[in-house]
Amino acid sequence: MAVKLTLANYRTNVHNDWCPGCGDFGILSAIQMALADMHLDPSNIVIFSGIGCSGKTPHYINTYGIHTLHGRVLPYALGAKLANPNLIVLAVGGDGDGLGIGAGHFVNAGRRNVDITYIVHDNGVYGLTKGQASPTLKRGLRPKSLPRPNINEAINPIAIAIVAGYTFVARAYAYDNKHLKEIIRKAISHKGSAFIDVLQPCPTYNDITTKEWYAGEDRIDPETRKPIPRVYKLEETGYDGEVQSPDPTEAEKKIVAALAKSFEWGDRIPIGVFYRNPYVPSYEERIASRIPNYLTMPPARQPIHDAEKHPTADIERIMEEFLVTEA
């Protein structure tokens, strides 16, 4: 693109109706910053979303924006990407959306490793339906919107993503949107399915995992008199989840280390890239190994008729297998 793209190019003037202080604002701006940093052509980007507060994200971004059904964001996104692999495809949605009603799609998308980026707004609640427990809410917790404490165990989205087959698995924090932006950039650049679990405070319904809690404001360092933040960055601890060779034993070791890391919670909550494996073929490559011209002539780009609008497909050869009489 010849014109220089700035952040403004990725904004719409649609009124944003999220609650003041919602973590979703941080995620929205991180996405916009990542796209602007990467100078990606807005016409070539599609952002899909599920249903929930988070589902409104595409309307605020000036790219193709497809706000789909509750839980079904991934299959919509995969369909578009497989029909035209030249598109840059992002999917966003809530934790209820992706890990509750959409859990089947979440797991099965991992088996395919289509080149998309999936961002989950992990706020522990069903925001848009007024704060019921989401699948990531820990057992025993009772955010103010719940009539009783939660009696379901919480699932571990990072661990599920890794074992399901996502080849880029990261966590980020909605209020550290510079870090989140960098993670999104890496995820978009990664060839394969990238999953980002974004810790997203919901100030309206979740009064437990709040911004203050993540920042450790309940834990004041007696010496510095400053809060001790719970969130810390993996890369600052020397952790490296990147698979460096196609050797499967290396991938296995990295997976085991990442799974162990993913259970860290409470006093110390890691963010950053848990696992990345660039050696697993993407679904597009797998299709191309069967359909040689798939990448140059994907479904959405094949000319299906000629200038007179007659079909281009020639099934004479295929019909021979059914032919029983001759003219």
Next chain:
Amino acid sequence: MAQNKVSWMIGGAQGTGVDSAANIFSRAAASSGLNVFGKREYYSNIKGEHSYFSVTLSNNVIRSHMDEVHLLATFDSETIIRHAWEVESGGGIIFDPKQTSEKITSIPTLEKNVVDGILERLKEEGLGNSVMDVLEFAKRNGVKLYPLPYVDLLKQVGEKIGETQLSILSRMTNVMAVAASFALFKLPQEHLFKAIEQVFKAKAKVAKMNTEAAKIAAEYAVKNFSNNEISFHIEPKPVKEQRLLINGTSAVALGKIVAGCRFQTYYPITPASDESVYLEDHEVFESRKVEVLAENPHQAESMELDGKGSIVVVQTEDEIAAITMATGAALAGARAATATSGPGFSLMTEGLGWAGMNEVPVVITLYQRGGPSTGLPTRHEQGDMLFVLHAGHGEFPRIVIASGDIEEAFYDAIKAFNYAERYQTPVIHLLDKALANSTMTVKKFVYDDLVIDRGKLYFEWFSSNGPYKRFEFTEDGISPRTVLGAAGGIFWNTGDEHDEFGHISEEPINRCRMMEKRMRKLETADAEIPDREKVVIHGDVDAPYIVVSWGSTKGAILDAIEYHAQHGLRFAFAQVKLLSPFPTKILQELLPRYERIICVEQNYSGQFAQLLAMRTCIKPHNLILKYNGRPFSFSEARDTLKRAIEKNEARIVTNAGA
């Protein structure tokens, strides 16, 4: 005496070669110049349960099976016990003489009520309870018996080809039954050998073995049965047209390839998945080289079509993913479809509504089967029509077309995509198990002159046309549609009510205009779609009576009214192809001209009759219904139509088929 049509049946346990025997027989008969109609019946089971295939042959066009069997080919006891009763006097039964002492009660796959019924019939005749008694019963009714000593003949085959293992030789039992049948019908043997070669073309050795087996069985039949011929014969007349012998799922798959469908999703389900598996097997196909189209800059970037086209087939995790993934692909500009049956379609309803709300051209190919729930998974019914017309919450436009036979199914598959893109709305192509699994000779498909109509589709949007609005209010309700990735064509979609750009809006004036815009597309479709694509009128237009029906009952009705016309009973037949938008005007003008309106359909509640009443205020005089899971035969269409006229019963339920 040569007949107008003859019928043949073969049966056996699933997994013992019944299908391939029927395939060889049908191909051989078809290549001799006969028209063929084959019906397949099977349990929801992989190995061991009884399955059978009935094949009807004629020199004339033939579109349905008949209940009367002229020659029954068997190699197991169960087939004799179940079907001997259906063989007409003068017809015959081929059977294994080694198995005749078997007791009826010793067959574990026979349902108790079936066994009880048979024992009673035998007892009335003073007969015992073995297979031989069943054969004796048939013989007393004029049926001829043809014992074919399979094992001895297989040993002869073994000597000839140097194979001693009986387990290998016994795989050719089915072909011997076919060859003996061919000989009894006096059909030209060379076509049988040709068919065997075709069917086993990938395995030359197997083809050779089977040919030997066929020869030996045929020789045996000629030598031993010629003093006791069956009374049913048919002499193939030479044909000068190219014909295909094809089933419904393959015909639809071919239609989709021609239509330009380049993305298909599915979750395995009987009987729909055959179509998707076939497509995956043919994912790369030939394509004419074409000039890059100027209006499609996407294509300019890539190479021109290099002689190969392709379709991506994705087996999804469930049917919700199937419809939503296909919808995503359609948004990107691919012609996209999914194929399913009742339970899968139930899961798709929310996705269907989203596609309707966002005006996405996605095609759903629905093969109805016996419901409700898993129902009769491998059996036939037309029980989903009212559901399909109303599936999904709220109101949105959909187009529903119903094919009457396999040939129509091919051309309708193409039409479905044209409607979908022209009216930018989901299209449901309604088929059923009978169409999916029947085989039929059809004229070779001709498609060069068909038109691919993509409607108001844009691969780039120029700002000189004004700002792009995906849901722009227009007179015909149809807005310009860009594809994901089109330069300048950014849009938003949401299942929420939205403004012209696709952003959420709950504002009441906009709501009404959007609702009206979407629904107006059905009026546009109704005005544009030619009458012949809505209702096809067959038979004698000036007849006193009219049959009204939809879908796969067409074949049996046509064959039946043709029969009645020759016997002085005249019918017109309105085959309704377009169920939504409903052809109200055509039917309101047509139907009152007749003394009697008879609706024929395969469900319990007369769904089409209800729809007709709702849309036209016309109530049919007679309803002919069937819901036992087996398709209408020519025979019962013939008999029930006559009964409807003579007795004028309001509701006739028929029940043929094993």
